[in-house]
Amino acid sequence: MTRLSDYRWHRADPARDTIYALASGQVRAAIAVLRVSGANARNIVVALAGKQPVPRRASLVTFADPRSGTPIDRGLILFFPGPASFTGEDCAEFHLHGGPAVVAAMIAALARFKNTRPADAGEFTRRAFENGKLDLTEVEGLADLIDAETEAQRRQALCQAEGGLRRKAEAWRAALLEAAALLEAEIDFADEADVTPLARRKLAGILAPVRADLEAALAVARAGELLRDGLSVVIAGPPNAGKSTLLNALAHREAAIVSALPGTTRDAIEVRLDIAGIPVTLIDTAGLHASQEPIERIGIERARAKAESADLVLWLSEAKAPVTPEFPPATKVWPILTKIDLHRRFSAREGAIALSAATGENLDVLLERLLNFARTAVGAGEPALIMRERHRKAFASATAALRRAETGIDGPVELLAEELRAAIRALEILIGKVDVENVLGEIFARFCIGK
Ligand SMILES: Nc1nc2c(ncn2[C@@H]2O[C@H](COP(=O)(O)OP(=O)(O)OP(=O)(O)O)[C@@H](O)[C@H]2O)c(=O)[nH]1
Ligand SMILES: [Mg+2]
Known part of the structure; x- marks a missing residue:
């Protein structure tokens, strides 16, 4: 149109x-x-x-x-x-x-x-x-604030929209500019003295704390990105294990069809949950088994793919006949034994949660564990500085340049100056001072009209 x-x-x-x-x-x-x-x-x-x-x-x-x-x-x-x-x-x-x-x-x-x-x-x-009213990170924070669905997302986005990241980035940049000025002075007076060890020690003293700040933010980068995107939790298991019943119980609505026939769920069904302010996408999947039926097989393929890329898999099987999950080692899996209202006598398994989605028994235990998992994943306390891949890349390239500078701190002045420039440039890309054209279109297109 x-x-x-x-x-x-x-x-x-x-x-x-x-x-x-x-x-x-x-x-x-x-x-x-x-x-x-x-x-x-x-x-x-x-x-x-x-x-x-x-x-x-x-x-x-x-x-x-x-x-x-x-x-x-x-x-x-x-x-x-x-x-x-x-x-x-x-x-x-x-x-x-x-x-x-x-x-x-x-x-x-x-x-x-x-x-x-x-x-x-x-x-x-x-x-x-x-017009210089906002820097790029504040623009991103504003976009996230409008999209924020949960309390923790709101807090994190507000902090960024209010200049939480901009102020830090500007302070680091100012420190690095000061370091660059020291090097300039050294280049200008190059004939008067050789490398002045004192000046280089001072330089190292400026670079180290900036690099440490960047590293600390990088160490918890995943938390900020997870909170922004939400955690994905996949419910998987053999047919008829009660997966859809659990999804419905956690979502408090009939999101998925439940029936006594195995193979009821074919496609992945997603519901968004707000677990104590943290957004969680809960995904119900087709029962995993060796099926000959072509459509069901597509569903099973999807279920596997979803589970392998999830932040957490809830592996459901009936308490009377527990099934051992088979996923790549990187997948985080919690075994869940279901329908305990039917099977009063079953052997409890180490670390497994035994529950009944039908009666609600032990659902609170599962929720409590999910809550702790979500809190640990997104990190408690201070809102994260790194919330997007764009930020992570800028932090990583500034950190790498500073590390190289620190390694070569007693080396040639031109090389040091080069690394400093690279670090400063990475911070300037972060706040949108340089090289913005390629990201602007993408960022603004996601805004609504009127913002
Ligand atoms: N008594 C009892 N029945 C349950 C419980 N959970 C599920 N069921 C029943 O078990 C049958 C299968 O439940 P579903 O939730 O559809 O199972 P599913 O794992 O989603 O099955 P597929 O989608 O076919 O793989 C239905 O008849 C449910 O009513 C439970 O905790 N207790
Ligand atoms: Mg189902």
């Missing part, structure tokens, strides 16, 4: 257009918020609200069509003059009644202003980034 914004090539400079979008969710709702940013925002506010509002204060006004003077709605107007605004440009928010016709009429009125067009996905945030 052609979008209005595809016609941007008509304009000399789309970056200077004034943009607008519905920033709140679906209409109909109690209130809809339309957002405007750009050079025209001030004129638009005056034309639609009939007056120039006090900056950053909400005023109740009647919005009217500027051509006919007919009222469109009565609501609140907020005006944020640039550069002290979210985007750095003049911005306005129109708080309207959230009905489709009201919103359509306001959008029609906005569309008639010159050099004014609907915003692309993430375009407000992109302008904030381009």
